[in-house]
Amino acid sequence: MTQWRNDRIGSALRGENPTVLARLPGGFAVIGDVQWLPGYCVLLTDDPSVGRLTDLRRPDRLAYLESMERLGEAVERACAELDPAFRRINLEILGNTDPYLHAHIWPRYEWEPPRLVGMPVWLYPPDTWRDPATALGPQHDELRAAIARHLKST
Template structure:
């Protein structure tokens, strides 16, 4: 990746090169990253560590299972942090879509009771499109505490012999 490109243009390559500022932790098969938007606090993703991989089925089965194990690890950490931070936490949606961005990634969306009633039980993508561009919830210094908590939970699981899956 050439140095003139913005890290958002090639997120996986930027993570591999250590230039993706959203990276929370490196895992065996994925990068845990915090989402660019935080209108649902705790939104995170698991990016493949393999540049050029477009979909889950592009990975050989053992690597696919490693990636999914990392998704599970990040999901568990996100759920723990969100449950601790907000009593209105409901559940976590885990989604691999691949409809827009041509790199393997999994969205981890915390869901809350305080969401608008017309979307609280429906896919996150039905939230008002303005929420995706709202500067008030764009990732920034206001999220440093959340970022630190997510990183600590992810690293604790990554480094725990009881959580690791040897594939």
């Protein structure tokens, strides 16, 4: 594991996090380390001491939520443009594992297994999250560029 994964926010602030797509008013838009649902992204807070949405002052909270919506729209547009089986996006702020505020943007597709397509992504088998075949890599460059392009236009 590379060092930036141990300090995702700090590495983004230092310009060392290779998953960063853009800096938004509410934080960093990053593409996910795993892409078994192509286009999966995360909005990271830019302050590692912020653990939950309610830790932010109202103007900062609204900026974070607007940034989450912008990233969601960019993912939606990029995925719809690249895969006709794209259905929708799911937006989630959970905070159950990582101690810092972050929001998941999950694209959902018609080709997903029928028993999972309408369910939360967290019900996918644990091996899915570690499958090297779907790890972020150069094969995702077109998708990454499309999301970044749509982020600039939202």
